[in-house]
Amino acid sequence: MNTNVTILLAEDDVNLGKVLTLNLEAVGYTVHHAGNGETAYEIFCTSDIDICLIDVMMPLKDGFTLAREIRKLDKKTPIVFLTAKNMNEDVLEGLSIGDDYITKPFSMEVLQARLQALLRRTMPENTEQHQTIKIGNFSFEVDHQRLWINGEEKKLTTRETELLLMLVNKKNDLLERGYALKKIWGDDSYYNARSMDVYLTKLRKLFASDPNIQIINVHGLGFKLVM
């Protein structure tokens, strides 16, 4: 879903405008639909627009003019032209002002794919929250590969982190030995299984201070983190 992405749609064809609006809204975009260049400009100036979808041929103000005015105000917001024309000059002019140029007829899938390709590159990267997982009194910072207990930091190795994460994701439930081995070690050979055993011992030692946290073996099947 494309939550929090707002599209300015400038399209004078009433039918196409409605179809596009409904389709884009259906996949989670917020759409502001303008029937001509003038109102589109007004909307751009007064709203928080993430991307512009602009028909080239429009009454009152054509798409290229609108796009140039928008570019004067804002250099970054991506602009995509929609047009029935396929003449080279128009394509060239469109791409020199905007970021993409789609000729009618087009499928909704292709439109959406092009919008997403653009947004991937232009939307400010979500300052992703690193997940921290509570394990009893421990705090497991997955990305930082560390475990906190009473303000004390215990650094984890990559293998320890991977294995603990798999156990946590299946907490109180069986983590199959072969599954974990294939995911972490690549294959479930005998020696990798011994290696995994070694890491289970290491994890057990890390949590030894809290008797309510246990890594239990299910004979012949795998392991279970009980907490």
Add this chain to the structure above:
Amino acid sequence: MNTNVTILLAEDDVNLGKVLTLNLEAVGYTVHHAGNGETAYEIFCTSDIDICLIDVMMPLKDGFTLAREIRKLDKKTPIVFLTAKNMNEDVLEGLSIGDDYITKPFSMEVLQARLQALLRRTMPENTEQHQTIKIGNFSFEVDHQRLWINGEEKKLTTRETELLLMLVNKKNDLLERGYALKKIWGDDSYYNARSMDVYLTKLRKLFASDPNIQIINVHGLGFKLVM
């Protein structure tokens, strides 16, 4: 003129490859032309590529596979697909991996316009505004090769800057050791690897004041800048 812009062109059709190369060079691009996916990958790994132009149907390694492999190493360099096919699924797959999708036959003007539209967005030097990247409370001025923290300036050497930039471009994700070595040091020999280790130690010292910024080693694979 597109000075200092290097294109990786992966195209198996000898004629088309030559025509494209000549035309792109004529307008100032530097072109590295590979006749198949394998050599294209080699070139990408060892050269400083600004944009990739990839034919979908190629021997040894098809364009989509090549693009996925490149994306694994590098999240930013724009990828444009060239293809004779116009089937929707291919377009959709292409746009989900890369940034643009151009179907043959196309005019050189349109290709160039699309390349420029992409480069406008992705080459920060072109927009004359120097790239500064936030790393926790640090401010990394790439072009000036320096790092600011609390109004204090820390000058970086070229190697430090190159390595930090690669880490930042893959933040919270694995930067493969061999890839970074080839890109920065030219080859992944034993001694270059030791040199890289030395620079990692230097970078770690720079960020030592902030425990939430870590350069984590992933044993046998590479490094991860967690922030």
Add this chain to the structure above:
DNA sequence: AATTATTTTAAAAAATTATAACATCTTGAA
């Protein structure tokens, strides 16, 4: 109970990485 399979653990080995110290190269000023 005896046998077999599986798991646990410690310890050793192998592989990889970290760091300091030193050497060499580059660059710009004198």
Add this chain to the structure above:
DNA sequence: TTCAAGATGTTATAATTTTTTAAAATAATT
């Protein structure tokens, strides 16, 4: 050109991570 400072590369050693080995412990099966 020479020198000095800084950047980069090399080397040695230490530390860490992961794997392998071996032996003991536990669990299931006959």
